[in-house]
Amino acid sequence: MSPSSDSELSRLIEAAIRVTENAYIPYSHYPVGAALQAADGRVFTGCNVENASYPATICAERTALVKAVSEGARQFTTLVVATRDGGSPCGICRQMLSEFGVDVRVVLITLEGRIIHDTTLAALLPLNFTNDSLNLPDNGTR
Ligand code: THU
Numbered sequence: 001m002s003p004s005s006d007s008e009l010s011r012l013i014e015a016a017i018r019v020t021e022n023a024y025i026p027y028s029h030y031p032v033g034a035a036l037q038a039a040d041g042r043v044f045t046g047c048n049v050e051n052a053s054y055p056a057t058i059c060a061e062r063t064a065l066v067k068a069v070s071e072g073a074r075q076f077t078t079l080v081v082a083t084r085d086g087g088s089p090c091g092i093c094r095q096m097l098s099e100f101g102v103d104v105r106v107v108l109i110t111l112e113g114r115i116i117h118d119t120t121l122a123a124l125l126p127l128n129f130t131n132d133s134l135n136l137p138d139n140g141t142r
Contacts, residue, residue, distance in 0.1 A: 009078070012037055013113050015045050016082040020111060023047040023060070031111075032060035033082040038073035061093035069100075078105040079121070086116025094125040102128060 012035040020033035025048060032048045046063025061081060068076070079097065081089060086108045089097070097104065102122040109115050 008037065009080070009107065012043060012078060012080040012107070013082070013109055015043055016080040016109065017111055017113060019045040019047045019060070020082055021047075024049045026050060027052075027054065027057075030083070030087075032087070034060040034064040035080045036061075036064040036068055036076055037078040038068055039075035039077055040073065042068075042071070042073060044068035044071070044073065059090060059093050061089050062096055065093075065096055065100075074100050076100060076104050078107065080107045080109060082109050082111055082113075084111050086110050086114070088117070089124065094121065095128065097121055098125050098128040098130070 015035035016033040018033070019035070020031040023031035023033065025031055027050050034046045036044045036046070038044065044064045044067045046060045046065070046067060048057065048060045049063060050057045061079065076097070081087070088108055089106070098121060102120070102125060104121040106117070106119050106121055106124060107115060108117040
């Protein structure tokens with residue numbers, strides 16, 4: 001993890017707040033915005049997209065992650081998540097993010113940009129399950 005500079009963090013905070021405007025939340029009315037910075041500097045944003053079949057909903061963090069991976073990014077330095085209360089990423093999002101490493105700064109903020117927690121993915125998901133446990137001949141990654 002190379003911690004974001006103040007100006008990079010400000011940019012991520014702004015992006016995470018802005019993308020909450022796109023949240024599709026007819027059921028929970030709880031907007032979430034995520035801004036994920038890749039090691040190459042690119043920033044990928046995501047919001048939550050809900051569904052009438054509630055479990056089909058995708059969280060903001062995973063939206064940002066799948067956008068990033070589908071654009072070729074696999075190493076991440078910083079994740080900023082914006083919610084009205086500084087809410088924390090759910091377990092599924094923590095696990096999916098950890099696939100690409102837990103050495104990621106995670107900053108949880110309010111919609112006004114107030115920092116509630118400044119932590120790491122390693123701290124949020126200790127003893128995470130990894131593909132090391134699967135004994136794959138080539139570690140299974142491509
Ligand atoms: N949500 C996220 O986007 N990220 C999380 O980590 C927790 C929950 C969304 C899913 C749903 O649209 C709403 O918040 C309420 O659960």
